[in-house]
Amino acid sequence: MTQAAGPAGSDTDAVISLTGRFADRDAWQAEGWCRIEHALELIGTRSAMILMREIYYGGRRFDDLARRTGLTEAVAAKRLKQLVADGLLQRRPYQDPGKRTRYEYVLTDLGRDLFPVLVALIQWGERLGRPGGVELVHVGCGSPLGVVVSCAKGHEVALPDTAARLVADGDGASAS
Amino acid sequence: MTQAAGPAGSDTDAVISLTGRFADRDAWQAEGWCRIEHALELIGTRSAMILMREIYYGGRRFDDLARRTGLTEAVAAKRLKQLVADGLLQRRPYQDPGKRTRYEYVLTDLGRDLFPVLVALIQWGERLGRPGGVELVHVGCGSPLGVVVSCAKGHEVALPDTAARLVADGDGASAS
């Protein structure tokens, strides 16, 4: 099967085997096609990632977030503002009875969806062998969390069984 | 239940519910306990991550890696050297018959284990909605890849069912 790009069927996508090289990689260059780079634009900094970590660990108020991450207030403020602007967090006012209005930072759906990335990072970080640290566990059974790579149909997938598909701008959208 | 740290059973680990705050978070501070930060020390830069991406896409030679990532040779060289030093990649000489010796960069086990992080990042990057891009698919069935958060026992886990466990230096190691 010729799975190299080209006039094979619709021109909206092409599948190229990763296991067997793929010379056409160069044709993809285009502009900013890479989703990893898109993702890194938002959480590509250390401060952004560990702030998100702290939010997952239950932090909500500016003070806690800054102290627990070890970031300076200046950096924490700047980064939190950016994370809110980017839609990962939401700044929400709330009021304890008898106290003055405070603000808390809570996850948006987009922010919640980042969780697997954090888990994958923690899992890999453990692999580095440096002792100590915090790990996440399943509350139900107490065993540590990790991520499993699988396809949308539920098959568990290993690295050699993967291929890259070029998704053109239009996006098929049709339930092919 | 007092699940805060302290003399509860062995002192090698403590479980703190994430869903219900956890006041003792501050007690953890210690030194460099965070695995995410360990991980980010090695792949926390844009160049490191997209070089790894390119390796997963099948790139092996310096020239290809530099061009396809869009990095300058200077940056690519520096980052590749670091990735080799950190044990994610291996620089291997090889020789096409009749040609002079060349070098290629190939994944080590540690580098291979980073794959789930990349997949999680791509999956989240797609969520950002910017059209176009490349996605990874399962060669067997053609559906796109993603990651699933699950515990070591195989249960699929959602965010509210997670807790954080402090792993002390000694590491129990005993098959408790």
Next chain:
DNA sequence: CTGTATCCCAGCGGATACTG
């Protein structure tokens, strides 16, 4: 082809001081 060496600038992130 596979890098090295320089120059340069923007951004991250620490420190410190100050405001509502």
Next chain:
DNA sequence: CAGTATCCGCTGGGATACAG
């Protein structure tokens, strides 16, 4: 408590030129 303002050093990464 929740930031803002300023200063400043470090590194990431682009550009360009050169080397084995």
